[in-house]
Each structure stands twice: as structure tokens, then as C-alpha cells.
Amino acid sequence: MLEIVHNPKMEALKVIKIGGKIIENNALLTSFLEDFVKLQGPKILVHGGGNKATEIAGKLGYETKMVDGRRITDKDSMEVITMVYGGLLNKSIIAKLQVKGQNAIGLCGADGKAIISKRREVKEIDYGFVGDIERVNSGFINSLLKQNIVPVFSAISCTEEGVLLNTNGDSVASEIAIAMSKIYETQLYYCSEKKGVLKNIEDDQSVIAELNSDNYKELVNSKVITDGMLPKLHNCFQAIDRGVLSVFLGDAGLLGSNSIHTKIVE
Numbered sequence: 001m002l003e004i005v006h007n008p009k010m011e012a013l014k015v016i017k018i019g020g021k022i023i024e025n026n027a028l029l030t031s032f033l034e035d036f037v038k039l040q041g042p043k044i045l046v047h048g049g050g051n052k053a054t055e056i057a058g059k060l061g062y063e064t065k066m067v068d069g070r071r072i073t074d075k076d077s078m079e080v081i082t083m084v085y086g087g088l089l090n091k092s093i094i095a096k097l098q099v100k101g102q103n104a105i106g107l108c109g110a111d112g113k114a115i116i117s118k119r120r121e122v123k124e125i126d127y128g129f130v131g132d133i134e135r136v137n138s139g140f141i142n143s144l145l146k147q148n149i150v151p152v153f154s155a156i157s158c159t160e161e162g163v164l165l166n167t168n169g170d171s172v173a174s175e176i177a178i179a180m181s182k183i184y185e186t187q188l189y190y191c192s193e194k195k196g197v198l199k200n201i202e203d204d205q206s207v208i209a210e211l212n213s214d215n216y217k218e219l220v221n222s223k224v225i226t227d228g229m230l231p232k233l234h235n236c237f238q239a240i241d242r243g244v245l246s247v248f249l250g251d252a253g254l255l256g257s258n259s260i261h262t263k264i265v266e
């Protein structure tokens, strides 16, 4: 594995991802955004919104199919995704941040050619318009940070040919954090409905304080870690292996003081 030497002279950057279960709960979203606004220094927000996309698709008469926590995204679903993630959710979050005095700009991967991806190859499953990230335009993102504008990314990337692709929000956050690590000492935070990785999914207090890759593999094999937590933790360890200084998982209160959480360690 590549040895990563952190440069203490680099400025700190925080990349924070919030899941759809926080966005759809107004009280949770408001208290999260209050903590987010209070964070000093450069910061980037990434948001999901899977549940809202499923709800709106249902109202339009489209059925949603998920495989291993990933959405099968046909042409109709991709139109819903673009409207819901890139429009409704992204712009609502921006409006809430502006009211709290935080200047922010809402983006998807096509804006500023920020996140370029490739359509996922069809193997056993055809995921449709789903993208795997190839590169992140760290220079463009940094130009926004230097103007004290907070970039807020939805979970949409774009191919070189200009095709918008639905992209896992956790992967968007980790790939941005990895790319920005060349310029900043980057910390990555995943805020979801649970306080962290749980030893027992039935017990919300059973948070594992520190998780390394060996414990992680054991917990996957013993099926303690399942569903959306699988791709999330894969992204966490990718980030740590590829230059991100630290990674934390917690709930909507993760940015507040004294919150219980899981720290990913090497």
C-alpha cells in the first residue's frame, strides 16, 4: 500500500455527507445545518436523497428497483433523479444555508466539470444510468473554496460525453475527499440515521468507537454489517487508503460537540 505522508502545513478541509433520512426530517436537517454553518474553515457538503426519489417516482407511477443498496436507474428514473437530487433537494438545502448566512452553491458533476464518471459496465446486473467516478476537478472546487463559497453536491456525476449519471452519494463524498487531499488535510464525515457502526443493529447505543479493516471484514462475514452500511464502509476505507486524514461516521449530531461516533482507523 502507498505510504501517505501528511503535511501538517496544509490547511484543513472538511467534507461532510448527509443521507436522505436526515434531509427528509426537517428538525434533523435544521439542527445539522446549524452545526454545519458553525464549522470554521473550508468545507464541502454532499447529500443523498434516495428515499425522496423513490417517493416522487412512486407518485409518477414508476416502480423503484434496488440491488445491494443501489438503484436500477432507467431513463425515467434518471429524469426523476435529476429533478429530485439536482433540483428539489439541492436547491432547498442551498436556500436554507443562505438564510443562515452561509454562502453556498449547488452543483452536480456536470457543473464546472466537477465529477466525471463512466457508466457502469453491464455484468450480471444492468444498473442503467449509474456512474462510477473517474476523476474530480479539485482545481475548480478549490476556486469556490477560495471565494468562501461552500460547494454543495448532489449525487449526480457526468460522463465526458455529457450524460448525467446517478452516483452513490457516499462515493461522491469519498472521491471528492480523496481528490482534495492533494491540496488540504482532509477529514471526511458521514452523517446518517445511526450514531455510527453498531455491534448490534437492534441496539442504537452499541456504537463501535474505532473500526479497522480487519474488524470490518469480520463484521461483514458475520453479517453484522449489511445493506447501505456495506458500500458506505467500502468508501470509508478507500478514503483512508488514498490520502484522507480521518473518517468519522455518526448521526445528524456528528458535527456537534460530544457526539458518539465511529472513527475509521488503518
Ligand SMILES: Nc1ncnc2c1ncn2[C@@H]1O[C@H](COP(=O)(O)OP(=O)(O)O)[C@@H](O)[C@H]1O
Pocket (backbone or CB within 6 Å): 018, 019, 020, 021, 022, 048, 050, 069, 191, 192, 193, 194, 196, 197, 198, 199, 200, 201, 224, 225, 226, 227, 228, 229, 230, 232
Ligand atoms: N452494523 C450496522 N451499523 C449501523 N447501520 C447499519 C449496520 N448494518 C446495516 N446498517 C444500515 O445501514 C444504514 C446506513 O446506510 P444508508 O441507508 O445507505 O445511509 P444514508 O442513506 O443515510 O447515507 C443504516 O440506516 C442501517 O439501517
Ligand SMILES: CC(=O)N[C@@H](CCC(=O)OP(=O)(O)O)C(=O)O
Pocket (backbone or CB within 6 Å): 018, 019, 020, 021, 047, 048, 049, 050, 051, 053, 069, 070, 071, 081, 130, 131, 155, 166, 167, 168, 169, 170
Ligand atoms: C446509484 C445509487 O444508488 N445512487 C443513490 C444516490 C442517492 C444516495 O446515495 O442517497 P442516500 O445517501 O440518501 O442513500 C440512489 O439513487 O439511491
